[in-house]
Amino acid sequence: MVSLDYEQRLWANGLQYVAGCDEAGRGPLLGSVVAAAVIMPVGLCIEGVNDSKKLTPKKREKLYSIIMEHALAVGIGEVDSRLIDLINIRQASRLAMKMAVDDLKDRDGRPVTPQHLLIDGETVDLDIPQDKIIHGDALCHSIAAASIVAKVIRDRRCLEWEERFPGYGIANHKGYSTREHIEALLKYGPTNIHRVSFLKKIMARATVEQQELFKHIK
Known part of the structure:
Protein backbone atom coordinates (compact mmCIF):
# COMPACT_ATOMS: atom_id res chain seq x y z
CA MET A 1 0.00 0.00 0.00
CA VAL A 2 1.24 3.50 -0.80
CA SER A 3 2.38 5.26 2.36
CA LEU A 4 4.69 7.93 3.73
CA ASP A 5 6.84 5.41 5.64
CA GLN A 16 13.08 18.28 3.98
CA TYR A 17 13.81 17.82 0.27
CA VAL A 18 13.08 14.16 -0.44
CA ALA A 19 12.42 13.45 -4.11
CA GLY A 20 10.46 10.52 -5.47
CA CYS A 21 11.39 9.49 -9.01
CA ASP A 22 9.76 7.22 -11.59
CA GLU A 23 9.39 6.82 -15.35
CA ALA A 24 6.64 6.09 -17.87
CA GLY A 25 7.01 4.51 -21.28
CA ARG A 26 9.50 1.74 -20.68
CA GLY A 27 7.52 -0.88 -22.58
CA PRO A 28 6.02 0.81 -25.67
CA LEU A 29 7.28 0.21 -29.21
CA LEU A 30 7.52 3.91 -29.96
CA GLY A 31 8.25 7.31 -28.54
CA SER A 32 10.29 8.61 -25.66
CA VAL A 33 10.59 7.40 -22.11
CA VAL A 34 9.53 10.16 -19.72
CA ALA A 35 10.61 10.47 -16.09
CA ALA A 36 9.50 12.74 -13.28
CA ALA A 37 11.01 13.72 -9.95
CA VAL A 38 8.71 15.18 -7.29
CA ILE A 39 9.43 16.72 -3.89
CA MET A 40 6.35 16.94 -1.69
CA PRO A 41 6.01 19.05 1.48
CA VAL A 42 6.88 17.35 4.76
CA GLY A 43 3.88 15.45 6.08
CA LEU A 44 1.62 15.91 3.04
CA CYS A 45 -0.21 12.80 1.81
CA ILE A 46 -2.55 13.32 -1.13
CA GLU A 47 -5.55 11.02 -1.01
CA GLY A 48 -5.79 8.72 -4.02
CA VAL A 49 -2.14 8.90 -5.07
CA ASN A 50 -1.10 5.44 -6.24
CA ASP A 51 0.82 3.62 -8.93
CA SER A 52 -0.27 5.44 -12.11
CA LYS A 53 -1.05 2.12 -13.83
CA LYS A 54 -3.78 1.48 -11.26
CA LEU A 55 -5.57 4.77 -11.98
CA THR A 56 -7.95 5.80 -14.73
CA PRO A 57 -6.84 8.57 -17.11
CA LYS A 58 -9.41 10.91 -15.56
CA LYS A 59 -8.15 10.18 -12.03
CA ARG A 60 -4.54 10.61 -13.12
CA GLU A 61 -5.27 14.02 -14.63
CA LYS A 62 -7.05 15.15 -11.46
CA LEU A 63 -4.21 13.97 -9.21
CA TYR A 64 -1.63 15.46 -11.56
CA SER A 65 -3.18 18.90 -11.04
CA ILE A 66 -3.20 18.45 -7.26
CA ILE A 67 0.41 17.24 -7.22
CA MET A 68 1.58 20.14 -9.38
CA GLU A 69 -0.28 22.59 -7.12
CA HIS A 70 1.24 21.30 -3.87
CA ALA A 71 4.68 19.97 -4.79
CA LEU A 72 7.70 21.90 -3.57
CA ALA A 73 9.50 21.03 -6.79
CA VAL A 74 8.97 19.00 -9.96
CA GLY A 75 11.45 17.94 -12.63
CA ILE A 76 10.98 16.19 -15.98
CA GLY A 77 13.43 14.12 -18.01
CA GLU A 78 12.88 12.63 -21.45
CA VAL A 79 14.93 10.34 -23.70
CA ASP A 80 13.83 9.83 -27.29
CA SER A 81 13.53 6.63 -29.30
CA ARG A 82 16.84 7.07 -31.12
CA LEU A 83 18.82 7.25 -27.91
CA ILE A 84 16.81 4.33 -26.50
CA ASP A 85 18.01 2.27 -29.46
CA LEU A 86 21.60 3.35 -28.87
CA ILE A 87 21.90 2.72 -25.13
CA ASN A 88 18.97 0.29 -24.42
CA ILE A 89 15.75 1.00 -22.57
CA ARG A 90 17.07 0.39 -19.05
CA GLN A 91 19.91 2.86 -19.44
CA ALA A 92 17.54 5.30 -21.17
CA SER A 93 15.14 5.05 -18.22
CA ARG A 94 17.95 5.68 -15.74
CA LEU A 95 19.15 8.64 -17.80
CA ALA A 96 15.64 10.11 -17.99
CA MET A 97 15.33 9.87 -14.20
CA LYS A 98 18.72 11.51 -13.73
CA MET A 99 17.60 14.31 -16.06
CA ALA A 100 14.38 14.69 -14.07
CA VAL A 101 16.30 15.12 -10.82
CA ASP A 102 18.64 17.63 -12.47
CA ASP A 103 15.55 19.50 -13.73
CA LEU A 104 13.90 19.91 -10.31
CA LYS A 105 12.52 23.43 -9.92
CA ASP A 106 10.10 25.11 -7.55
CA ARG A 107 6.96 26.93 -8.70
CA ASP A 108 8.98 30.09 -9.31
CA GLY A 109 11.36 28.24 -11.60
CA ARG A 110 14.25 28.16 -9.15
CA PRO A 111 16.44 25.02 -9.13
CA VAL A 112 16.05 22.73 -6.13
CA THR A 113 18.65 20.17 -5.07
CA PRO A 114 17.14 17.16 -3.28
CA GLN A 115 18.77 15.80 -0.14
CA HIS A 116 17.68 12.22 -0.78
CA LEU A 117 16.17 10.25 -3.67
CA LEU A 118 13.54 7.51 -3.54
CA ILE A 119 13.61 5.73 -6.90
CA ASP A 120 11.35 3.07 -8.39
CA GLY A 121 13.47 -0.03 -8.92
CA GLU A 122 16.62 1.76 -10.10
CA THR A 123 19.52 3.96 -9.11
CA VAL A 124 20.77 7.05 -10.92
CA ASP A 125 24.27 8.35 -11.53
CA LEU A 126 24.14 11.28 -9.15
CA ASP A 127 26.10 12.01 -6.00
CA ILE A 128 22.94 12.17 -3.91
CA PRO A 129 21.95 9.57 -1.26
CA GLN A 130 19.29 7.35 -2.75
CA ASP A 131 17.13 4.31 -2.10
CA LYS A 132 16.17 1.84 -4.81
CA ILE A 133 12.66 0.65 -3.95
CA ILE A 134 11.26 -2.33 -5.87
CA HIS A 135 7.62 -1.65 -6.81
CA GLY A 136 8.13 1.77 -5.25
CA ASP A 137 5.24 3.27 -7.22
CA ALA A 138 2.88 1.02 -5.25
CA LEU A 139 4.59 1.52 -1.89
CA CYS A 140 5.98 5.04 -1.62
CA HIS A 141 3.88 8.20 -1.86
CA SER A 142 6.57 10.36 -3.48
CA ILE A 143 7.39 7.74 -6.12
CA ALA A 144 3.69 7.21 -6.85
CA ALA A 145 3.28 10.97 -7.30
CA ALA A 146 6.21 10.96 -9.73
CA SER A 147 4.70 8.03 -11.62
CA ILE A 148 1.48 10.01 -12.12
CA VAL A 149 3.30 13.10 -13.38
CA ALA A 150 5.43 11.05 -15.78
CA LYS A 151 2.45 9.09 -17.10
CA VAL A 152 0.28 12.16 -17.70
CA ILE A 153 3.06 13.95 -19.55
CA ARG A 154 3.84 10.93 -21.71
CA ASP A 155 0.15 10.41 -22.52
CA ARG A 156 0.04 14.02 -23.66
CA ARG A 157 3.03 13.32 -25.88
CA CYS A 158 1.04 10.46 -27.39
CA LEU A 159 -1.68 12.92 -28.45
CA GLU A 160 0.98 14.98 -30.21
CA TRP A 161 2.35 11.87 -31.95
CA GLU A 162 -1.19 10.93 -33.00
CA GLU A 163 -1.42 14.20 -34.92
CA ARG A 164 1.97 13.68 -36.54
CA PHE A 165 1.33 10.04 -37.46
CA PRO A 166 -2.40 9.49 -38.08
CA GLY A 167 -3.52 5.94 -38.74
CA TYR A 168 -1.42 4.24 -36.07
CA GLY A 169 -3.91 4.71 -33.21
CA ILE A 170 -1.25 6.11 -30.89
CA ALA A 171 -3.79 8.02 -28.81
CA ASN A 172 -5.46 4.69 -28.01
CA HIS A 173 -2.61 2.25 -27.44
CA LYS A 174 0.04 4.78 -26.28
CA GLY A 175 2.65 2.91 -28.30
CA TYR A 176 2.17 -0.48 -26.66
CA SER A 177 2.12 -3.71 -28.66
CA THR A 178 -1.63 -4.00 -29.20
CA ARG A 179 -3.26 -5.72 -32.15
CA GLU A 180 -4.25 -2.33 -33.57
CA HIS A 181 -0.67 -1.12 -33.36
CA ILE A 182 0.86 -4.26 -34.91
CA GLU A 183 -1.63 -4.19 -37.78
CA ALA A 184 -0.80 -0.54 -38.45
CA LEU A 185 2.93 -1.33 -38.41
CA LEU A 186 2.48 -4.15 -40.91
CA LYS A 187 0.33 -1.92 -43.10
CA TYR A 188 2.31 1.34 -43.03
CA GLY A 189 5.72 0.38 -41.67
CA PRO A 190 7.45 2.09 -38.74
CA THR A 191 7.56 5.83 -38.16
CA ASN A 192 10.72 7.69 -37.24
CA ILE A 193 9.72 7.56 -33.56
CA HIS A 194 9.46 3.77 -33.41
CA ARG A 195 12.12 2.00 -31.38
CA VAL A 196 14.03 -0.10 -33.89
CA SER A 197 15.39 -2.36 -31.16
CA PHE A 198 11.82 -3.21 -30.12
CA LEU A 199 10.62 -4.21 -33.61
CA LYS A 200 12.70 -7.32 -34.34
CA LYS A 201 9.96 -9.85 -33.58
CA ILE A 202 7.41 -7.91 -35.60
CA MET A 203 9.79 -7.73 -38.56
CA ALA A 204 10.33 -11.49 -38.35
CA ARG A 205 6.56 -12.09 -38.59
CA ALA A 206 6.11 -9.83 -41.61
CA THR A 207 5.50 -11.16 -45.12
CA VAL A 208 8.00 -10.51 -47.90
CA GLU A 209 5.92 -7.54 -49.05
CA GLN A 210 5.62 -6.20 -45.51
CA GLN A 211 9.36 -6.61 -44.99
CA GLU A 212 9.82 -3.89 -47.61
CA LEU A 213 8.21 -1.45 -45.20
CA PHE A 214 10.90 -2.20 -42.63
CA LYS A 215 13.94 -2.35 -44.89
CA HIS A 216 15.14 1.16 -44.04
CA ILE A 217 15.56 0.28 -40.36
CA LYS A 218 17.40 -3.04 -40.70
Missing part, protein backbone atom coordinates in the same frame (compact mmCIF):
# COMPACT_ATOMS: atom_id res chain seq x y z
CA TYR A 6 9.93 5.93 3.49
CA GLU A 7 9.63 9.71 3.59
CA GLN A 8 8.91 9.86 7.31
CA ARG A 9 12.16 8.09 8.18
CA LEU A 10 14.06 10.72 6.21
CA TRP A 11 12.01 13.67 7.46
CA ALA A 12 12.65 12.47 11.03
CA ASN A 13 16.36 12.91 10.33
CA GLY A 14 15.86 16.52 9.29
CA LEU A 15 15.74 16.04 5.51
Whole structure:
Protein backbone atom coordinates (compact mmCIF):
# COMPACT_ATOMS: atom_id res chain seq x y z
CA MET A 1 0.00 0.00 0.00
CA VAL A 2 1.24 3.50 -0.80
CA SER A 3 2.38 5.26 2.36
CA LEU A 4 4.69 7.93 3.73
CA ASP A 5 6.84 5.41 5.64
CA TYR A 6 9.93 5.93 3.49
CA GLU A 7 9.63 9.71 3.59
CA GLN A 8 8.91 9.86 7.31
CA ARG A 9 12.16 8.09 8.18
CA LEU A 10 14.06 10.72 6.21
CA TRP A 11 12.01 13.67 7.46
CA ALA A 12 12.65 12.47 11.03
CA ASN A 13 16.36 12.91 10.33
CA GLY A 14 15.86 16.52 9.29
CA LEU A 15 15.74 16.04 5.51
CA GLN A 16 13.08 18.28 3.98
CA TYR A 17 13.81 17.82 0.27
CA VAL A 18 13.08 14.16 -0.44
CA ALA A 19 12.42 13.45 -4.11
CA GLY A 20 10.46 10.52 -5.47
CA CYS A 21 11.39 9.49 -9.01
CA ASP A 22 9.76 7.22 -11.59
CA GLU A 23 9.39 6.82 -15.35
CA ALA A 24 6.64 6.09 -17.87
CA GLY A 25 7.01 4.51 -21.28
CA ARG A 26 9.50 1.74 -20.68
CA GLY A 27 7.52 -0.88 -22.58
CA PRO A 28 6.02 0.81 -25.67
CA LEU A 29 7.28 0.21 -29.21
CA LEU A 30 7.52 3.91 -29.96
CA GLY A 31 8.25 7.31 -28.54
CA SER A 32 10.29 8.61 -25.66
CA VAL A 33 10.59 7.40 -22.11
CA VAL A 34 9.53 10.16 -19.72
CA ALA A 35 10.61 10.47 -16.09
CA ALA A 36 9.50 12.74 -13.28
CA ALA A 37 11.01 13.72 -9.95
CA VAL A 38 8.71 15.18 -7.29
CA ILE A 39 9.43 16.72 -3.89
CA MET A 40 6.35 16.94 -1.69
CA PRO A 41 6.01 19.05 1.48
CA VAL A 42 6.88 17.35 4.76
CA GLY A 43 3.88 15.45 6.08
CA LEU A 44 1.62 15.91 3.04
CA CYS A 45 -0.21 12.80 1.81
CA ILE A 46 -2.55 13.32 -1.13
CA GLU A 47 -5.55 11.02 -1.01
CA GLY A 48 -5.79 8.72 -4.02
CA VAL A 49 -2.14 8.90 -5.07
CA ASN A 50 -1.10 5.44 -6.24
CA ASP A 51 0.82 3.62 -8.93
CA SER A 52 -0.27 5.44 -12.11
CA LYS A 53 -1.05 2.12 -13.83
CA LYS A 54 -3.78 1.48 -11.26
CA LEU A 55 -5.57 4.77 -11.98
CA THR A 56 -7.95 5.80 -14.73
CA PRO A 57 -6.84 8.57 -17.11
CA LYS A 58 -9.41 10.91 -15.56
CA LYS A 59 -8.15 10.18 -12.03
CA ARG A 60 -4.54 10.61 -13.12
CA GLU A 61 -5.27 14.02 -14.63
CA LYS A 62 -7.05 15.15 -11.46
CA LEU A 63 -4.21 13.97 -9.21
CA TYR A 64 -1.63 15.46 -11.56
CA SER A 65 -3.18 18.90 -11.04
CA ILE A 66 -3.20 18.45 -7.26
CA ILE A 67 0.41 17.24 -7.22
CA MET A 68 1.58 20.14 -9.38
CA GLU A 69 -0.28 22.59 -7.12
CA HIS A 70 1.24 21.30 -3.87
CA ALA A 71 4.68 19.97 -4.79
CA LEU A 72 7.70 21.90 -3.57
CA ALA A 73 9.50 21.03 -6.79
CA VAL A 74 8.97 19.00 -9.96
CA GLY A 75 11.45 17.94 -12.63
CA ILE A 76 10.98 16.19 -15.98
CA GLY A 77 13.43 14.12 -18.01
CA GLU A 78 12.88 12.63 -21.45
CA VAL A 79 14.93 10.34 -23.70
CA ASP A 80 13.83 9.83 -27.29
CA SER A 81 13.53 6.63 -29.30
CA ARG A 82 16.84 7.07 -31.12
CA LEU A 83 18.82 7.25 -27.91
CA ILE A 84 16.81 4.33 -26.50
CA ASP A 85 18.01 2.27 -29.46
CA LEU A 86 21.60 3.35 -28.87
CA ILE A 87 21.90 2.72 -25.13
CA ASN A 88 18.97 0.29 -24.42
CA ILE A 89 15.75 1.00 -22.57
CA ARG A 90 17.07 0.39 -19.05
CA GLN A 91 19.91 2.86 -19.44
CA ALA A 92 17.54 5.30 -21.17
CA SER A 93 15.14 5.05 -18.22
CA ARG A 94 17.95 5.68 -15.74
CA LEU A 95 19.15 8.64 -17.80
CA ALA A 96 15.64 10.11 -17.99
CA MET A 97 15.33 9.87 -14.20
CA LYS A 98 18.72 11.51 -13.73
CA MET A 99 17.60 14.31 -16.06
CA ALA A 100 14.38 14.69 -14.07
CA VAL A 101 16.30 15.12 -10.82
CA ASP A 102 18.64 17.63 -12.47
CA ASP A 103 15.55 19.50 -13.73
CA LEU A 104 13.90 19.91 -10.31
CA LYS A 105 12.52 23.43 -9.92
CA ASP A 106 10.10 25.11 -7.55
CA ARG A 107 6.96 26.93 -8.70
CA ASP A 108 8.98 30.09 -9.31
CA GLY A 109 11.36 28.24 -11.60
CA ARG A 110 14.25 28.16 -9.15
CA PRO A 111 16.44 25.02 -9.13
CA VAL A 112 16.05 22.73 -6.13
CA THR A 113 18.65 20.17 -5.07
CA PRO A 114 17.14 17.16 -3.28
CA GLN A 115 18.77 15.80 -0.14
CA HIS A 116 17.68 12.22 -0.78
CA LEU A 117 16.17 10.25 -3.67
CA LEU A 118 13.54 7.51 -3.54
CA ILE A 119 13.61 5.73 -6.90
CA ASP A 120 11.35 3.07 -8.39
CA GLY A 121 13.47 -0.03 -8.92
CA GLU A 122 16.62 1.76 -10.10
CA THR A 123 19.52 3.96 -9.11
CA VAL A 124 20.77 7.05 -10.92
CA ASP A 125 24.27 8.35 -11.53
CA LEU A 126 24.14 11.28 -9.15
CA ASP A 127 26.10 12.01 -6.00
CA ILE A 128 22.94 12.17 -3.91
CA PRO A 129 21.95 9.57 -1.26
CA GLN A 130 19.29 7.35 -2.75
CA ASP A 131 17.13 4.31 -2.10
CA LYS A 132 16.17 1.84 -4.81
CA ILE A 133 12.66 0.65 -3.95
CA ILE A 134 11.26 -2.33 -5.87
CA HIS A 135 7.62 -1.65 -6.81
CA GLY A 136 8.13 1.77 -5.25
CA ASP A 137 5.24 3.27 -7.22
CA ALA A 138 2.88 1.02 -5.25
CA LEU A 139 4.59 1.52 -1.89
CA CYS A 140 5.98 5.04 -1.62
CA HIS A 141 3.88 8.20 -1.86
CA SER A 142 6.57 10.36 -3.48
CA ILE A 143 7.39 7.74 -6.12
CA ALA A 144 3.69 7.21 -6.85
CA ALA A 145 3.28 10.97 -7.30
CA ALA A 146 6.21 10.96 -9.73
CA SER A 147 4.70 8.03 -11.62
CA ILE A 148 1.48 10.01 -12.12
CA VAL A 149 3.30 13.10 -13.38
CA ALA A 150 5.43 11.05 -15.78
CA LYS A 151 2.45 9.09 -17.10
CA VAL A 152 0.28 12.16 -17.70
CA ILE A 153 3.06 13.95 -19.55
CA ARG A 154 3.84 10.93 -21.71
CA ASP A 155 0.15 10.41 -22.52
CA ARG A 156 0.04 14.02 -23.66
CA ARG A 157 3.03 13.32 -25.88
CA CYS A 158 1.04 10.46 -27.39
CA LEU A 159 -1.68 12.92 -28.45
CA GLU A 160 0.98 14.98 -30.21
CA TRP A 161 2.35 11.87 -31.95
CA GLU A 162 -1.19 10.93 -33.00
CA GLU A 163 -1.42 14.20 -34.92
CA ARG A 164 1.97 13.68 -36.54
CA PHE A 165 1.33 10.04 -37.46
CA PRO A 166 -2.40 9.49 -38.08
CA GLY A 167 -3.52 5.94 -38.74
CA TYR A 168 -1.42 4.24 -36.07
CA GLY A 169 -3.91 4.71 -33.21
CA ILE A 170 -1.25 6.11 -30.89
CA ALA A 171 -3.79 8.02 -28.81
CA ASN A 172 -5.46 4.69 -28.01
CA HIS A 173 -2.61 2.25 -27.44
CA LYS A 174 0.04 4.78 -26.28
CA GLY A 175 2.65 2.91 -28.30
CA TYR A 176 2.17 -0.48 -26.66
CA SER A 177 2.12 -3.71 -28.66
CA THR A 178 -1.63 -4.00 -29.20
CA ARG A 179 -3.26 -5.72 -32.15
CA GLU A 180 -4.25 -2.33 -33.57
CA HIS A 181 -0.67 -1.12 -33.36
CA ILE A 182 0.86 -4.26 -34.91
CA GLU A 183 -1.63 -4.19 -37.78
CA ALA A 184 -0.80 -0.54 -38.45
CA LEU A 185 2.93 -1.33 -38.41
CA LEU A 186 2.48 -4.15 -40.91
CA LYS A 187 0.33 -1.92 -43.10
CA TYR A 188 2.31 1.34 -43.03
CA GLY A 189 5.72 0.38 -41.67
CA PRO A 190 7.45 2.09 -38.74
CA THR A 191 7.56 5.83 -38.16
CA ASN A 192 10.72 7.69 -37.24
CA ILE A 193 9.72 7.56 -33.56
CA HIS A 194 9.46 3.77 -33.41
CA ARG A 195 12.12 2.00 -31.38
CA VAL A 196 14.03 -0.10 -33.89
CA SER A 197 15.39 -2.36 -31.16
CA PHE A 198 11.82 -3.21 -30.12
CA LEU A 199 10.62 -4.21 -33.61
CA LYS A 200 12.70 -7.32 -34.34
CA LYS A 201 9.96 -9.85 -33.58
CA ILE A 202 7.41 -7.91 -35.60
CA MET A 203 9.79 -7.73 -38.56
CA ALA A 204 10.33 -11.49 -38.35
CA ARG A 205 6.56 -12.09 -38.59
CA ALA A 206 6.11 -9.83 -41.61
CA THR A 207 5.50 -11.16 -45.12
CA VAL A 208 8.00 -10.51 -47.90
CA GLU A 209 5.92 -7.54 -49.05
CA GLN A 210 5.62 -6.20 -45.51
CA GLN A 211 9.36 -6.61 -44.99
CA GLU A 212 9.82 -3.89 -47.61
CA LEU A 213 8.21 -1.45 -45.20
CA PHE A 214 10.90 -2.20 -42.63
CA LYS A 215 13.94 -2.35 -44.89
CA HIS A 216 15.14 1.16 -44.04
CA ILE A 217 15.56 0.28 -40.36
CA LYS A 218 17.40 -3.04 -40.70
